[in-house]
Amino acid sequence: MNPYSDESVSGAMSNFEDTLRLISHVPVPEGLVDRVHAGLKTAPRRGRILNWPAALRPGSNWMRAAAAAAIVFVVAGGGWGVYSRVQPPPSAKVAGVPPHGAASGGFSNAGAMRVPQTVKGPIVTHAAAAAAMRQDTSPANKVSGQAAQTSRHSKPLARDKFATQPAVPAAK
Amino acid sequence: MEIPENAVSDQARQHAEEEALAALVSQYAGTLYRVAFSVLRNPSDAEDAVQEAFLRVLRHRDTLGEVRDNRVWLIRIVWNIVLDRKRRAKTRPETDDVSELARVLPAAGLSAEQIASAAQHHAHVLSCMEQLPAKEREVLMLSAFEELSSVEIASILDITESSVRSRLFRARNIMAGLLNHSRSLR
Numbered sequence: 001m002n003p004y005s006d007e008s009v010s011g012a013m014s015n016f017e018d019t020l021r022l023i024s025h026v027p028v029p030e031g032l033v034d035r036v037h038a039g040l041k042t043a044p045r046r047g048r049i050l051n052w053p054a055a056l057r058p059g060s061n062w063m064r065a066a067a068a069a070a071i072v073f074v075v076a077g078g079g080w081g082v083y084s085r086v087q088p089p090p091s092a093k094v095a096g097v098p099p100h101g102a103a104s105g106g107f108s109n110a111g112a113m114r115v116p117q118t119v120k121g122p123i124v125t126h127a128a129a130a131a132a133m134r135q136d137t138s139p140a141n142k143v144s145g146q147a148a149q150t151s152r153h154s155k156p157l158a159r160d161k162f163a164t165q166p167a168v169p170a171a172k
Numbered sequence: 173m174e175i176p177e178n179a180v181s182d183q184a185r186q187h188a189e190e191e192a193l194a195a196l197v198s199q200y201a202g203t204l205y206r207v208a209f210s211v212l213r214n215p216s217d218a219e220d221a222v223q224e225a226f227l228r229v230l231r232h233r234d235t236l237g238e239v240r241d242n243r244v245w246l247i248r249i250v251w252n253i254v255l256d257r258k259r260r261a262k263t264r265p266e267t268d269d270v271s272e273l274a275r276v277l278p279a280a281g282l283s284a285e286q287i288a289s290a291a292q293h294h295a296h297v298l299s300c301m302e303q304l305p306a307k308e309r310e311v312l313m314l315s316a317f318e319e320l321s322s323v324e325i326a327s328i329l330d331i332t333e334s335s336v337r338s339r340l341f342r343a344r345n346i347m348a349g350l351l352n353h354s355r356s357l358r
Contacts, residue, residue, distance in 0.1 A: 016347050019297040022277055023210050028202040032219060036197050039223045040230055047278035 189233045197226055200243060203319070204250045209311050211254040213298070215276065227251040241327075247320070248328045255310075266285060301351040308343035316339055 081132045208218035228249055239245045277294060290350055295328070301309055314325045322340075326333045 016297045016300070016351060017316065018292045020210075020301075020313065021318075022294065023213070024206055024299075024316040024318075026206055026209050026276060028205050029215060029219065032205060032222065033198055033201045035219070036201050036223055036226050037194065038199070040193065040226055043227055043230060 189236060192236055193226070193233055196229065196242060196246065200246050201226075203243065204246055207247055207317065208250050208254045210316065211251075211258055213276075217257065218254075221250055221253045224253050228253075240326075244324050244327050247324075250312075251328055260267070284293075287324060296354065300347060300354070303350060304343055304346055308339050308346065311336055311339040312343040312347070317358075 184284050201222055204222045205218050208221040208225075209215065212221065225246065229246070236242075240343060277291065282290070301312070304312065310329060311325060314320055315322075320328075322333050322336045326336045329336070331339075
């Protein structure tokens with residue numbers, strides 16, 4: 001059947017595959033094979049100039065070994081860099097040993113390295129209190145004082161009251 | 173002077189590869205040209221594509237022995253080349269021009285009027301094909317080559333055979349719809 005007859009042309013609108021088949025059978029231009037052969041002969045051969053030497057070919061093992069060596073070098077270099085920058089603190093040649101044993105007549109400091117400064121003792125600044133302190137220390141008053149303290153129901157004297165109260169620290 | 177054994181074997185291998193390549197050119201250049209022409213629809217572009225395909229084969233001639241089906245392998249190479257060229261060119265094929273199509277397509281024993289009418293019809297069919305989705309269009313083009321089975325088309329396009337069938341079915345339906353629509357407008 002001639003695809004170009006009037007009947008087929010009019011009825012070929014739906015039969016589009018004729019067109020495709022026609023295109024798939026286009027005549028090959030003359031001399032195509034010769035031209036392709038000539039093109040292949042003049043084409044530069046692969047890798048004549050830029051070919052890797054056999055020993056340096058990327059697929060060979062030397063590249064893998066070089067990569068491994070480079071990784072080791074970087075890791076070791078980094079470690080050495082950190083080690084060389086961080087200096088260890090100088091160790092003390094003489095160790096201070098705190099004195100052991102309690103001081104005679106008082107509390108011990110339990111081997112503490114530092115003992116804070118403490119107030120030495122109460123300093124009475126009030127005049128009346130100072131007078132009472134003096135009377136308390138005389139021998140005559142000691143006896144009467146003791147008698148007064150031994151009586152159960154008696155109230156403590158004003159001077160005793162002063163004596164028992166803590167004095168205002170001088171440091172204030 | 174003694175010639176090294178490696179040099180002799182290299183030369184023999186190279187000679188064998190060149191002979192195999194020459195045989196491929198003689199056997200498949202025409203097929204590759206037609207495949208390239210079906211996409212590019214331009215004789216000189218199609219010939220360039222064939223040349224480029226064989227240059228690629230020359231570059232990878234070491235792997236020629238591993239190729240299972242030379243024909244499918246070569247068509248796949250030229251198919252990728254022409255699709256790439258078409259994508260880059262983004263121009264309308266030369267043969268969409270009716271007079272150019274009449275010149276290129278075979279028309280032996282026809283009157284001038286018949287040739288013009290046929291060329292007009294073919295140009296219309298090809299313009300309808302351009303409206304198809306790319307996947308369907310590619311399968312439809314390759315199916316026109318009678319020597320290619322659906323398995324081989326699947327291998328060229330790197331899809332499954334069932335995908336080839338379904339795309340071909342869709343492509344035919346769309347084409348029929350497009351052609352009927354244009355006929356009803358006339």
